[in-house]
Amino acid sequence: MAKPNTTPIRVIEETPAYWRAVFDYPPFNVVDGDVFQALQDLLVRMEMSETLRVIVFESALPDFYLSHFDLTGKLGNVMTAIGPSGLPILMDTFVRLTKVPVVSLAKIRGCVRGVSSEFVLACDMRFASRENLKLGHPELGVGLHPGGGGTERLPHLVGRGRALEIVLSANDFDGDAAERYGYVNRSLPDSELDAFVDALARRIGSFDRPALAAAKRLVNEVSLPSSDQLLAAFTSFGTALGWPAVQRRVGAVLARGLQSDAEFEKDWPEMLGTLGDQGH
Amino acid sequence: MAKPNTTPIRVIEETPAYWRAVFDYPPFNVVDGDVFQALQDLLVRMEMSETLRVIVFESALPDFYLSHFDLTGKLGNVMTAIGPSGLPILMDTFVRLTKVPVVSLAKIRGCVRGVSSEFVLACDMRFASRENLKLGHPELGVGLHPGGGGTERLPHLVGRGRALEIVLSANDFDGDAAERYGYVNRSLPDSELDAFVDALARRIGSFDRPALAAAKRLVNEVSLPSSDQLLAAFTSFGTALGWPAVQRRVGAVLARGLQSDAEFEKDWPEMLGTLGDQGH
Amino acid sequence: MAKPNTTPIRVIEETPAYWRAVFDYPPFNVVDGDVFQALQDLLVRMEMSETLRVIVFESALPDFYLSHFDLTGKLGNVMTAIGPSGLPILMDTFVRLTKVPVVSLAKIRGCVRGVSSEFVLACDMRFASRENLKLGHPELGVGLHPGGGGTERLPHLVGRGRALEIVLSANDFDGDAAERYGYVNRSLPDSELDAFVDALARRIGSFDRPALAAAKRLVNEVSLPSSDQLLAAFTSFGTALGWPAVQRRVGAVLARGLQSDAEFEKDWPEMLGTLGDQGH
Numbered sequence: 001m002a003k004p005n006t007t008p009i010r011v012i013e014e015t016p017a018y019w020r021a022v023f024d025y026p027p028f029n030v031v032d033g034d035v036f037q038a039l040q041d042l043l044v045r046m047e048m049s050e051t052l053r054v055i056v057f058e059s060a061l062p063d064f065y066l067s068h069f070d071l072t073g074k075l076g077n078v079m080t081a082i083g084p085s086g087l088p089i090l091m092d093t094f095v096r097l098t099k100v101p102v103v104s105l106a107k108i109r110g111c112v113r114g115v116s117s118e119f120v121l122a123c124d125m126r127f128a129s130r131e132n133l134k135l136g137h138p139e140l141g142v143g144l145h146p147g148g149g150g151t152e153r154l155p156h157l158v159g160r161g162r163a164l165e166i167v168l169s170a171n172d173f174d175g176d177a178a179e180r181y182g183y184v185n186r187s188l189p190d191s192e193l194d195a196f197v198d199a200l201a202r203r204i205g206s207f208d209r210p211a212l213a214a215a216k217r218l219v220n221e222v223s224l225p226s227s228d229q230l231l232a233a234f235t236s237f238g239t240a241l242g243w244p245a246v247q248r249r250v251g252a253v254l255a256r257g258l259q260s261d262a263e264f265e266k267d268w269p270e271m272l273g274t275l276g277d278q279g280h
Numbered sequence: 281m282a283k284p285n286t287t288p289i290r291v292i293e294e295t296p297a298y299w300r301a302v303f304d305y306p307p308f309n310v311v312d313g314d315v316f317q318a319l320q321d322l323l324v325r326m327e328m329s330e331t332l333r334v335i336v337f338e339s340a341l342p343d344f345y346l347s348h349f350d351l352t353g354k355l356g357n358v359m360t361a362i363g364p365s366g367l368p369i370l371m372d373t374f375v376r377l378t379k380v381p382v383v384s385l386a387k388i389r390g391c392v393r394g395v396s397s398e399f400v401l402a403c404d405m406r407f408a409s410r411e412n413l414k415l416g417h418p419e420l421g422v423g424l425h426p427g428g429g430g431t432e433r434l435p436h437l438v439g440r441g442r443a444l445e446i447v448l449s450a451n452d453f454d455g456d457a458a459e460r461y462g463y464v465n466r467s468l469p470d471s472e473l474d475a476f477v478d479a480l481a482r483r484i485g486s487f488d489r490p491a492l493a494a495a496k497r498l499v500n501e502v503s504l505p506s507s508d509q510l511l512a513a514f515t516s517f518g519t520a521l522g523w524p525a526v527q528r529r530v531g532a533v534l535a536r537g538l539q540s541d542a543e544f545e546k547d548w549p550e551m552l553g554t555l556g557d558q559g560h
Numbered sequence: 561m562a563k564p565n566t567t568p569i570r571v572i573e574e575t576p577a578y579w580r581a582v583f584d585y586p587p588f589n590v591v592d593g594d595v596f597q598a599l600q601d602l603l604v605r606m607e608m609s610e611t612l613r614v615i616v617f618e619s620a621l622p623d624f625y626l627s628h629f630d631l632t633g634k635l636g637n638v639m640t641a642i643g644p645s646g647l648p649i650l651m652d653t654f655v656r657l658t659k660v661p662v663v664s665l666a667k668i669r670g671c672v673r674g675v676s677s678e679f680v681l682a683c684d685m686r687f688a689s690r691e692n693l694k695l696g697h698p699e700l701g702v703g704l705h706p707g708g709g710g711t712e713r714l715p716h717l718v719g720r721g722r723a724l725e726i727v728l729s730a731n732d733f734d735g736d737a738a739e740r741y742g743y744v745n746r747s748l749p750d751s752e753l754d755a756f757v758d759a760l761a762r763r764i765g766s767f768d769r770p771a772l773a774a775a776k777r778l779v780n781e782v783s784l785p786s787s788d789q790l791l792a793a794f795t796s797f798g799t800a801l802g803w804p805a806v807q808r809r810v811g812a813v814l815a816r817g818l819q820s821d822a823e824f825e826k827d828w829p830e831m832l833g834t835l836g837d838q839g840h
Contacts, residue, residue, distance in 0.1 A: 017836075103728055124724045140495060143488045151498035157719040159437040160503035161465050164404045167495050168383055168484055182462075182742075185721050204728055206836030208703045208805045215700060215727050218711035218793050222785060223720035225502060233498050245488045276297075276486030420775060423768045431778035439717040440783035441745050444684045447775050448663055448764055462742075505782060513778050525768045556577075556766030 009038040010060075016051035017205035024060035028067040028265050031115050033076020035066070039093050040083065046102045053212055054103040054204040056197055057123060063266060065108050066116035068138070071250050072259060079238060087227065090115075091234050094122035094149050098224055101213035103204050107197045108184070111266060113138050113172070118148035121157070124216065126184040127200075129193050130175035134266070135183060141170040141272025142253060143246035147237020152225035158182045172269050249275050289318040290340075296331035297485035304340035308347040308545050311395050313356020315346070319373050320363065326382045333492055334383040334484040336477055337403060343546060345388050346396035348418070351530050352539060359518060367507065370395075371514050374402035374429050378504055381493035383484050387477045388464070391546060393418050393452070398428035401437070404496065406464040407480075409473050410455035414546070415463060421450040421552025422533060423526035427517020432505035438462045452549050529555050569598040570620075576611035577765035584620035588627040588825050591675050593636020595626070599653050600643065606662045613772055614663040614764040616757055617683060623826060625668050626676035628698070631810050632819060639798060647787065650675075651794050654682035654709050658784055661773035663764050667757045668744070671826060673698050673732070678708035681717070684776065686744040687760075689753050690735035694826070695743060701730040701832025702813060703806040707797020712785035718742045730832050809835050 008025035021042060023029045046052060059065045069075070083092025097104060097119075106123040111134045120126050120135075128135070139145050146167060154163035158181045166173065166183065175187035188196050204212070240246060252275050257264030288305035301322060303309045326332060339345045349355070363372025377384060377399075386403040391414045400406050400415075408415070419425050426447060434443035438461045446453065446463065455467035468476050484492070520526060532555050537544030568585035581602060583589045606612060619625045629635070636649075643652025657664060657679075666683040671694045680686050680695075688695070699705050706727060714723035718741045726733065726743065735747035748756050764772070800806060812835050817824030 103724070123721075124728070125721050140484075140487045140491050143491050145491050145495035145498065151495060152502050153720075155436075155499055155503035156715075157721065159462050160433075160499060161403075161405050161437065162462070163499050163503065164383070164496065165465050167499060168404070168487075168492060169480055170483070170487070171480075179740075180459075180466075182719050182722070185725050186740075200729055200731075203730070203833035204700075206833050207700045207728075207730070208803070208836075210803060210805075211700050211703050211705050211800065212728060214796050214800065215705035215711060216724065218705065218796065219715055219720060219723050219727060221792065222712050222789055223715035223723065229502055232501065236494050236498065240491065240494065243488075243490060245490075249488075273483035273486050276488075420764075420767045420771050423771050425771050425775035425778065431775060432782050435716075435779055435783035439742050440713075440779060441683075441685050441717065442742065443779050443783065444663070444776065445745050447779060448684070448767075448772060449760055450763070450767070451760075460739075460746075509782055512781065516774050516778065520771065520774065523768075523770060525770075529768075553763035553766045556768075 007038060008035045009042060011042065011045070014201075015205060017053040018201050019052060019055045021055055021057050022060050023058070023066055026061060027262065028259065029059060029061055029064045030067050030070050030259060031119075032070035032074040033078055036076065036078045036089055036093055040089065043093065043096050043100065046100050047096075049102075052102050053207065053209060054105065054201045056105045056107050056201050058107040059109060061110065062132075063110045063262075065110045065112040066119060067111050067265060068114040068116055070259070071142070071254060087231065088234060090148050091230055094118060095227070095230065097122045098124075099220065101209065101216060103212060103216065105197055105201060107193060108133060108135070109190070109193070110134065113269065114146070115148050118146065118150045118153070121149060121153040127193060127197050128175050128178055128184045128187045129190040130187040131190045133175040133178060133187065134172040135178050136170065136172040136269060137167050138170045138269045138272060140168060141269060141275065142249040143243055144240050145237060147234050147240070149225070149230055149233065151233050152229045154183075156223060156225070170269055170272050287318060288315045289322060291322065291325070294481075295485060297333040298335075298481050299332060300336045300338060302338055302340050303346055306341060307542065308539065309339060309341055309344045310347050310350050310539060311399075312350035312354040313358055314354075316356065316358045316369055316373055320369065323373065323376050323380065326380050327376075329382075332382050333487065333489055334385065334481045336385045336387050336481050338387040339389060341390065342412075343390045343542075345390045345392040346399060347391050347545060348394040348396055350539070351422070351534060367511065368514060370428050371510055374398060375507070375510065377402045378404075379500065381489065381496060383492060383496065385477055385481060387473060388413060388415070389470070389473070390414065393549070394426070395428050398426065398430045398433070401429060401433040407473060407477050408455050408458055408464045408467045409470040410467040411470045413455040413458060413464075413467065414452040415458050416450065416452040416549060417447050418450045418549045418552060420448060421549060421555065422529040423523055424520050425517065427514050427520070429505070429510055429513065431513050432509045434463075436503060436505070450549055450552050567598060568595045569602060571602065571605070574761075575765060577613040578761050579612060579615045581615055581617050582620050583618070583626055586621060587822065588819065589619060589621055589624045590630050590819060591626050591628060591679075592630035592634040593638055596636065596638045596649055596653055600649065603653065603656050603660065606660050607656075609662075612662050613767065613769060614665065614761045616665045616667050616761050618667040619669060621670065622692075623670045623822075625670045625672040626679060627671050627825060628674040628676055630819070631702070631814060647791065648794060650708050651790055654678060655787070655790065657682045658684075659780065661769065661776060663772060663776065665757055665761060667753060668693060668695070669750070669753070670694065673829070674706070675708050678706065678710045678713070681709060681713040687753060687757050688735050688738055688744045688747045689750040690747040691750050693735040693738060693747065694732040695738050696730065696732040696829060697727050698730045698829045698832060700728060701829060701835065702809040703803055704800050705797060707794050707800070709785070709790055709793065711793050712789045714743075716783060716785070730829055732829050
């Protein structure tokens with residue numbers, strides 16, 4: 001039974017300098033308008049805190065980190081309303097996460113696809129479970145393309161060839177492949193992941209805020225995509241949502257069990273090559 | 281006996297959405313003016329097709345993918361004539377390949393050097409045989425430098441340090457090293473390469489053309505070198521062709537068996553460190 | 561007993577085309593004003609030579625390549641005087657090394673931290689001992705941040721996520737991790753490192769100077785950070801040197817044995833997570 005009225009993100013203040021944000025939105029941690037609202041609220045807290053240095057984003061569900069964008073339409077205002085950065089909420093959330101003077105670590109287990117990949121790409125570092133990771137961009141398989149920064153952030157991280165493979169294949173990447181491609185910082189044995197990230201967070205949490213802020217700002221200066229580039233992808237994505245083929249493909253995956261059948265939800269990118277109708 | 285009047289590239293239409301282009305230009309698939317003409321003709325077909333989504337470039341020769349630029353002077357008009365993009369044919373061919381709204385996969389076995397490395401760098405993805413790959417830029421060894429995009433595309437893909445090693449060492453890279461450096465997307469056991477690339481091509485071939493085109497265009501926006509940067513290298517390369525040392529070094533490798541002796545053709549970069557005459 | 565009046569760098573002219581520069585400044589090869597002066601002198605020789613093609617930078621000390629910036633204040637004029645490039649000496653040294661038409665190879669054994677990491681990042685290629693490498697940026701641990709190009713060069717080389725990890729964690733990277741991240745070109749078994757680098761240097765030393773110069777210049781065109789970006793980091797670093805927390809943290813590591821105790825000098829980044837005073 002799904003929990004009613006649960007807030008999608010629980011925040012645990014390990015110390016004034018080190019928080020953990022736990023995605024707990026059963027059954028699949030689907031990214032809908034409520035998740036974005038919770039991220040917006042959390043960003044305000046992060047921006048206002050005078051003690052916070054580092055935050056770890058993790059999931060309470062063993063098989064799903066954040067699964068993917070809600071495909072049943074519960075997106076709230078994320079495509080239309082404008083956030084504090086002047087960008088639409090979807091993009092505003094990710095851009096502010098990259099720029100806030102707090103270090104963000106994604107500790108990743110389970111499925112992380114589409115907009116959820118874009119969330120971890122907006123975090124400062126990504127550490128994954130070697131045995132338990134399905135990370136990728138399935139958008140092409142439902143007739144869409146990434147619209148929240150994936151096409152802008154991946155090429156800088158993994159090079160043009162691997163970025164095109166990730167985006168155009170719509171395939172999942174496991175722990176080994178994601179590390180080899182540089183999609184995540186590193187993959188660790190599942191049994192070591194918690195201790196590794198906790199030690200790193202406590203270490204960073206002991207450093208001085210002005211130094212952390214200055215170092216992150218300098219790295220950002222040479223590594224973040226421009227707002228214009230991000231908006232071009234967002235606008236193209238908004239147009240794509242209206243393409244007739246998208247409705248057909250999205251309808252097909254929902255009918256097959258997306259957002260309802262746990263087994264299908266774990267492996268749905270596998271069948272995306274079977275939805276074509278170009279008659280050959 | 282070399283086949284007379286063979287077209288250098290055979291095109292096999294697996295489906296309306298998925299073609300294979302097979303380099304079959306014995307004995308070594310040397311890249312001369314006829315190869316560029318065949319690529320130009322193929323690009324027009326790719327640009328005109330209303331069904332094509334993905335093309336795989338492969339070789340019919342087990343030991344040579346495309347070997348290297350013709351060093352006996354049979355370059356046709358590739359350095360002088362201007363192609364549809366406004367760039368010289370050599371560069372026009374590679375630039376249009378990166379921009380055409382068709383996904384290009386290089387399936388690589390054997391020797392791929394110099395301008396041939398630049399060809400695969402202009403493809404959207406590169407998959408290599410782990411056991412059978414000799415990929416590199418031997419230009420420095422004959423007194424030249426890359427002029428068809430290698431110096432512009434490699435740093436984005438593998439970082440400055442590894443790009444300088446590839447270009448300045450003039451050494452071959454095998455399947456393991458090319459994958460570790462990010463020079464290719466991945467290297468696969470030779471026995472698995474065909475099935476892997478075929479499955480990927482059929483999967484991409486089932487996706488919608490507008491989504492593929494938009495995604496590739498967005499990735500290109502943040503990952504392609506500018507025409508000015510590409511032209512600077514091309515112009516410098518054209519000048520270098522006239523340097524006296526180049527004639528001497530090229531003459532030496534031709535005399536030793538380049539473009540005539542199959543064994544020498546396979547391993548010639550090994551001896552490039554022995555051609556110096558600076559008297560020490 | 562420390563040697564008096566030793567020049568920090570010995571230059572060995574293996575051939576007119578190939579030199580080795582050996583850091584020999586016991587006990588730890590600490591980077592002070594004298595080391596920068598020696599590098600400045602060497603750069604003039606490199607720029608003036610008409611025969612030199614390649615230089616290998618290595619250490620005479622088994623456990624220290626270059627350890628780190630002198631934290632006792634013996635920095636000479638490196639922060640204040642202006643070099644031939646118009647940049648402050650610290651930055652001028654690294655920028656001229658990236659641009660001189662001589663190929664620079666860092667052959668690395670032992671500890672290489674902070675400004676020393678920035679030195680090897682300014683070399684054209686980095687080859688490390690797999691068993692004997694401690695490479696990293698400990699600046700955050702003493703309340704500072706990199707100021708000599710680390711924050712500008714790392715993101716291009718290893719991507720934003722790994723660059724932020726290197727800089728913000730202040731942790732050491734060993735041979736395996738440094739290679740996997742692309743922080744070094746490759747790590748080799750210690751017993752093979754000398755022969756590998758020597759063979760590469762002799763090979764490059766046999767190539768023609770105009771070709772080497774043109775190729776390096778073309779790669780630089782698409783891979784070097786701008787002077788403005790480098791100066792922003794340098795200026796921020798200069799400001800940070802005056803932060804009160806820095807004095808406290810630097811005092812603590814000097815009191816614990818930095819620049820005096822060989823065992824502490826080898827492993828000091830390990831304890832940097834224990835110097836915080838934010839009261840939690």
